[in-house]
Amino acid sequence: MQTSRLKNIRNNDRLIYGRGCLSMLGDIIKDKRELNNKYVVYVIDDYFINKPLVAKLPIESNDQIHYVDVNQYEPKTEQIDNLRDTILQKSGLPAIIVGIGGGSAMDIAKATSVMLTNPGPSSDYQGLNLAKIPGVYSIGIPTVSGTGAECSTTAVLTGPIKKLGIKCDYTPFNQIVLDPDLIATVPKNQWFYTGMDTFIHDMESSSGMFYNTFSAAYGDQSIELCYDVFLREGCGQNEINDEKLMVASLFGGLSLTYSEVGVCHALSYGLSYVFGTRHGYANCLAFNHLEEYYGNAVSDFKKMVELHDIDLPQNQSENWTEDEIHRMAEISYNLPHMWHHALGPDWENKISIPQIMDLFRRM
Amino acid sequence: MQTSRLKNIRNNDRLIYGRGCLSMLGDIIKDKRELNNKYVVYVIDDYFINKPLVAKLPIESNDQIHYVDVNQYEPKTEQIDNLRDTILQKSGLPAIIVGIGGGSAMDIAKATSVMLTNPGPSSDYQGLNLAKIPGVYSIGIPTVSGTGAECSTTAVLTGPIKKLGIKCDYTPFNQIVLDPDLIATVPKNQWFYTGMDTFIHDMESSSGMFYNTFSAAYGDQSIELCYDVFLREGCGQNEINDEKLMVASLFGGLSLTYSEVGVCHALSYGLSYVFGTRHGYANCLAFNHLEEYYGNAVSDFKKMVELHDIDLPQNQSENWTEDEIHRMAEISYNLPHMWHHALGPDWENKISIPQIMDLFRRM
Numbered sequence: 001m002q003t004s005r006l007k008n009i010r011n012n013d014r015l016i017y018g019r020g021c022l023s024m025l026g027d028i029i030k031d032k033r034e035l036n037n038k039y040v041v042y043v044i045d046d047y048f049i050n051k052p053l054v055a056k057l058p059i060e061s062n063d064q065i066h067y068v069d070v071n072q073y074e075p076k077t078e079q080i081d082n083l084r085d086t087i088l089q090k091s092g093l094p095a096i097i098v099g100i101g102g103g104s105a106m107d108i109a110k111a112t113s114v115m116l117t118n119p120g121p122s123s124d125y126q127g128l129n130l131a132k133i134p135g136v137y138s139i140g141i142p143t144v145s146g147t148g149a150e151c152s153t154t155a156v157l158t159g160p161i162k163k164l165g166i167k168c169d170y171t172p173f174n175q176i177v178l179d180p181d182l183i184a185t186v187p188k189n190q191w192f193y194t195g196m197d198t199f200i201h202d203m204e205s206s207s208g209m210f211y212n213t214f215s216a217a218y219g220d221q222s223i224e225l226c227y228d229v230f231l232r233e234g235c236g237q238n239e240i241n242d243e244k245l246m247v248a249s250l251f252g253g254l255s256l257t258y259s260e261v262g263v264c265h266a267l268s269y270g271l272s273y274v275f276g277t278r279h280g281y282a283n284c285l286a287f288n289h290l291e292e293y294y295g296n297a298v299s300d301f302k303k304m305v306e307l308h309d310i311d312l313p314q315n316q317s318e319n320w321t322e323d324e325i326h327r328m329a330e331i332s333y334n335l336p337h338m339w340h341h342a343l344g345p346d347w348e349n350k351i352s353i354p355q356i357m358d359l360f361r362r363m
Numbered sequence: 364m365q366t367s368r369l370k371n372i373r374n375n376d377r378l379i380y381g382r383g384c385l386s387m388l389g390d391i392i393k394d395k396r397e398l399n400n401k402y403v404v405y406v407i408d409d410y411f412i413n414k415p416l417v418a419k420l421p422i423e424s425n426d427q428i429h430y431v432d433v434n435q436y437e438p439k440t441e442q443i444d445n446l447r448d449t450i451l452q453k454s455g456l457p458a459i460i461v462g463i464g465g466g467s468a469m470d471i472a473k474a475t476s477v478m479l480t481n482p483g484p485s486s487d488y489q490g491l492n493l494a495k496i497p498g499v500y501s502i503g504i505p506t507v508s509g510t511g512a513e514c515s516t517t518a519v520l521t522g523p524i525k526k527l528g529i530k531c532d533y534t535p536f537n538q539i540v541l542d543p544d545l546i547a548t549v550p551k552n553q554w555f556y557t558g559m560d561t562f563i564h565d566m567e568s569s570s571g572m573f574y575n576t577f578s579a580a581y582g583d584q585s586i587e588l589c590y591d592v593f594l595r596e597g598c599g600q601n602e603i604n605d606e607k608l609m610v611a612s613l614f615g616g617l618s619l620t621y622s623e624v625g626v627c628h629a630l631s632y633g634l635s636y637v638f639g640t641r642h643g644y645a646n647c648l649a650f651n652h653l654e655e656y657y658g659n660a661v662s663d664f665k666k667m668v669e670l671h672d673i674d675l676p677q678n679q680s681e682n683w684t685e686d687e688i689h690r691m692a693e694i695s696y697n698l699p700h701m702w703h704h705a706l707g708p709d710w711e712n713k714i715s716i717p718q719i720m721d722l723f724r725r726m
Contacts, residue, residue, distance in 0.1 A: 008378075008391065017372075021369045178577075214381070217584050217611075224583075258380065
């Protein structure tokens with residue numbers, strides 16, 4: 001195990017965990033809503049339009065609700081810029097931004113928080129430590145678990161030329177609200193695809209060179225929880241497993257703070273960039289064919305797919321053109337931090353665009 | 364497993380982990396030292412007087428160094444008040460306070476940070492959320508692992524009438540620096556007593572009613588790491604175990620954020636209050652005789668004591684007067700949150716001062 005590169009991690013300032021803790025949102029918001037123009041922006045997955053969840057939120061008359069469509073595409077830089085402009089034009093700088101939903105809603109809220117105070121297009125901030133001004137106070141409330149976006153220091157965006165996160169001191173949520181009740185009704189396929197994002201994070205974190213004892217402690221425990229939720233006796237969607245999956249997602253994200261994702265995420269980014277494939281699903285499509293990188297974890301993954309009767313189509317590549325496969329491979333190849341972690345500092349000698357194209361052809 | 368009481372946890376704002384990360388302290392401090400009267404207070408365990416560690420610190424000419432004697436007694440409220448007054452009289456409000464040492468040095472730094480800005484004696488703030496003004500920016504650098512003081516929301520103090528922590532939003536360190544190199548030279552007995560504080564935290568956390576899935580995830584992983592460090596093949600003081608013990612301590616502390624300590628800590632507080640017994644050692648004296656509360660963990664503890672040839676005297680109570688035993692039992696009994704967690708809401712029907720006196724007579 002190599003000693004990590006040294007990184008000074010910015011934690012979420014505050015964390016609340018437990019069944020029913022959404023009910024504390026009003027108290028959490030109360031003191032903070034006196035800032036700036038004294039109103040709250042809610043960024044909510046449009047799945048929740050006319051759902052009971054919205055009625056439970058402490059929304060006041062001058063607050064803004066923005067429902068976001070995250071079904072078709074992953075968050076785009078243009079979408080963030082438009083949302084920022086709409087918010088500011090309507091009521092000026094808000095006191096608080098709250099993100100409610102899965103990883104996409106989390107990332108939209110995190111990115112918008114930063115872009116409300118930093119000038120110019122969000123594509124200018126894709127990279128490390130490019131934003132210089134603290135964002136608006138941000139609160140993350142996940143309603144599906146697995147992405148780790150609730151604790152990660154990155155807001156992943158697809159821009160005009162790349163899929164890459166805004167990663168800076170101001171990206172992490174100031175407050176996260178982890179209420180296992182909120183993930184109880186996630187449809188089974190989505191529960192699985194998103195949950196597997198954590199399992200894959202853990203496997204990628206532990207199989208690369210930036211792994212250290214800190215990452216291992218979080219990753220090992222996250223793996224244990226994933227096996228409880230997805231493979232061991234008593235697995236499946238139920239109350240205790242919802243509690244465990246919510247913690248597994250958090251721990252998987254925290255494992256990555258010192259480590260990195262690897263081959264699977266590099267491929268998944270290619271899929272999402274070219275076809276807009278949703279992140280968790282794209283990970284599953286790729287991971288299913290990566291035995292030589294992740295060994296037994298892939299056979300365990302296949303058992304989980306079968307056990308929960310999950311839709312996971314094969315032979316997708318039959319419908320892809322050579323040009324599409326080449327574009328995906330280029331996007332994947334241009335994620336050096338992932339390949340470096342997975343394959344070592346001489347990764348360029350170990351993987352090439354044609355080899356990556358072959359990996360895509362398996363899918 | 365009972366769903367937790369809901370608590371909104373204040374995290375350390377920042378965390379850095381890894382061998383050699385102490386070398387980043389200068390960069391960490393640089394931006395912050397422009398606050399208030401633009402100097403840094405170092406609170407350092409006096410063990411480090413004339414040791415190489417001090418030469419590695421980025422101390423500037425107007426900074427203050429205060430060595431603290433933590434060998435004889437645990438931190439006292441009077442000591443905090445005197446330190447606060449000395450600091451302020453000499454140079455006014457500092458920009459930063461840095462605590463370097465074990466749990467006592469950590470707690471002195473945390474408490475002094477709060478008392479530099481909150482008026483009156485620190486004994487007025489022993490309890491929950493009594494301090495109303497944010498403290499001075501605080502940095503914790505543990506040099507012995509196990510107490511969890513680096514991440515806990517409490518600064519434990521012995522006052523004129525009780526041993527009880529200052530526990531509020533402003534107690535946790537803003538920044539923690541976890542460098543496993545710093546614990547490499549801890550003398551064996553202290554390594555063990557302090558490390559066992561974590562093992563006992565984990566056992567107390569998991570055996571009481573406030574335990575939840577969040578606490579379990581941290582506690583279970585901390586227990587695994589403790590077994591690696593203290594009992595399994597490859598155990599003992601070495602590089603990888605120093606890395607693990609540092610994470611075990613952090614996770615043990617984080618497990619307690621939702622849970623609580625129990626019977627062992629209640630007895631240990633009595634010992635420390637009456638005799639000034641150091642906390643980790645007091646825990647070991649008590650835990651050794653608490654099979655009926657902690658089952659196999661106590662037999663594992665005994666194996667660890669034997670394996671590492673640790674000094675753990677027996678029959679201490681032969682030298683204690685009935686009055687001393689009674690005073691210890693009273694101090695212990697007056698920690699209702701610990702007994703409530705350990706024995707349930709009807710704890711007063713399950714334990715009495717005479718019964719606690721019997722527990723002390725075993726030691």
